[in-house]
Amino acid sequence: MKNTPHFAQLFLRLALGIGFILPVMDRFGWLGAPGSPTVGWGSWSIFVDYTNSLMPYLSRALANVMGIIATAGELIFGILLIIGYKIKLAAIGSFLLTLAFALSMFIFANYRAPFNYSVFVVSASSLVLATLPGYKWSVDGIK
Template identity: 45%
Template sequence: MDSKMAKLGQLFFRVAIACSFLSAVADRLGFWGAPGSPSVSWGNWQNFVAYSNQLNAFASAQLGELLAFAATFLEILFALLLLIGYKLKLTALASAALLLAFALSMTFSIGIKAPFDYSVWTSATACLLLYSIPSYPYSIDAYLNRQQKNSPTGI
């Protein structure tokens, strides 16, 4: 594969997965429209928590709301880290783990079709592929590595 294409591919993937995370957060906060609007899954926090509790039927309502908040926080955090390119190996692996947790909870709670329809398995796998990339040229990580190499002390 062409080196420039590989560099652009990993950048495009980082932006795409970050936008997917942020789009899901925007939906649960009502930014894509009210509940029942076309292409809106939840439309508000309450509907998202109800859905999250359906996926996490093993948890109490209070723990379910905490899990919904944690998922939302992590999606925002991982999206920002992917966009700026900071701690990409760790972020890619953590994103894969989060998406795998989503896929498994969807599979066991509502069936195998839902995580395939929403490409959750594909996204989790793509995050693992992002993790396997040796370097990320368009990132803060690359900038910090260059600065470290150019430092007189090498640290």
């Protein structure tokens, strides 16, 4: 049982990291075409439409910029969490990114959307990960 906390943080890092990278792949159509059974967007254009629906106060061009920023953040945070490098910083960034996403969903989609997709859970999980005292089985844990 002494390795249980270490396993839990590793599992959390991998779950969050993969959970960030898969949607990025989906936006570029790498997981299938739009409308395929396991595809959320399937194209960048459909993703920007969704981003614009969560930020209706922005033009489509600015929604595209925000989509690029969010996608870059998700990709960077995902990779850092998986390899275990700068975990605390990546976890704080992913907390802030997913909190902003959850609040936008709550306000502009409907109050259930961030709960249906567990976005608040992902945000809280990132915050918990940021507060852990150490990260064994990571690049950060190498001494």
